[in-house]
Amino acid sequence: EAQVTQNPRYLITVTGKKLTVTCSQNMNHEYMSWYRQDPGLGLRQIYYSMNVEVTDKGDVPEGYKVSRKEKRNFPLILESPSPNQTSLYFCASSPDRVWTEAFFGQGTRLTVV
Amino acid sequence: AQSVTQPDIHITVSEGASLELRCNYSYGATPYLFWYVQSPGQGLQLLLKYFSGDTLVQGIKGFEAEFKRSQSSFNLRKPSVHWSDAAEYFCAVGLNDMRFGAGTRLTVKP
Numbered sequence: 001e002a003q004v005t006q007n008p009r010y011l012i013t014v015t016g017k018k019l020t021v022t023c024s025q026n027m028n029h030e031y032m033s034w035y036r037q038d039p040g041l042g043l044r045q046i047y048y049s050m051n052v053e054v055t056d057k058g059d060v061p062e063g064y065k066v067s068r069k070e071k072r073n074f075p076l077i078l079e080s081p082s083p084n085q086t087s088l089y090f091c092a093s094s095p096d097r098v099w100t101e102a103f104f105g106q107g108t109r110l111t112v113v
Numbered sequence: 114a115q116s117v118t119q120p121d122i123h124i125t126v127s128e129g130a131s132l133e134l135r136c137n138y139s140y141g142a143t144p145y146l147f148w149y150v151q152s153p154g155q156g157l158q159l160l161l162k163y164f165s166g167d168t169l170v171q172g173i174k175g176f177e178a179e180f181k182r183s184q185s186s187f188n189l190r191k192p193s194v195h196w197s198d199a200a201e202y203f204c205a206v207g208l209n210d211m212r213f214g215a216g217t218r219l220t221v222k223p
Binding site: 031033035040041042043044045048058059090092094097098099100102104105106107 | 119122144145147156157159162164203207208209210211212213214215216
């Protein structure tokens with residue numbers, strides 16, 4: 001089954017403790033993206049990737065890092081999480097640059113206390 | 114700057130009434146356009162998309178959207194709203210990446 005898998009689905013952590021949210025797709029897609037969703041702000045893009053080793057900042061990259069060492073994986077790294085990074089995070093992938101098809105993960109609800 | 118705007122944060126309609134949700138975009142070229150719906154606690158579901166051709170697009174669940182190039186708009190419509198349509202609706206554009214509007218929350222009154 002074609003899918004984008006995020007882990008964990010839920011996470012509560014403390015300020016400053018490094019964490020990684022994993023994202024994996026099994027469709028051999030080149031394009032992947034991370035979003036955060038906050039009430040009233042919609043989904044804002046954090047980072048996106050156009051292929052292995054090719055990543056670029058989205059609208060809200062501060063406090064986040066990503067890597068794309070393999071085509072299937074696109075982890076989101078929070079080196080020193082802060083409470084303002086409490087949010088719902090979505091990973092997505094697409095076979096093409098105009099995202100004619102987009103596949104979304106189920107989301108990761110992160111709480112930083 | 115490239116942007117997607119949904120002017121209405123929250124809309125309330127009565128069940129059976131018609132619905133129109135607005136979306137405007139600001140891009141140098143005409144992007145690919147999408148509407149997604151998100152029910153509470155759920156992920157995103159694609160309602161419809163527009164790439165080219167006929168400017169009136171039919172989607173799932175009885176929704177349709179009309180692309181108007183002159184107004185840079187892609188408004189979502191439904192002739193008769195059902196209580197199950199209560200959700201948050203997002204307009205999105207695809208051009209090198211996918212960007213979303215802030216969303217419109219729809220409440221349906223009985």
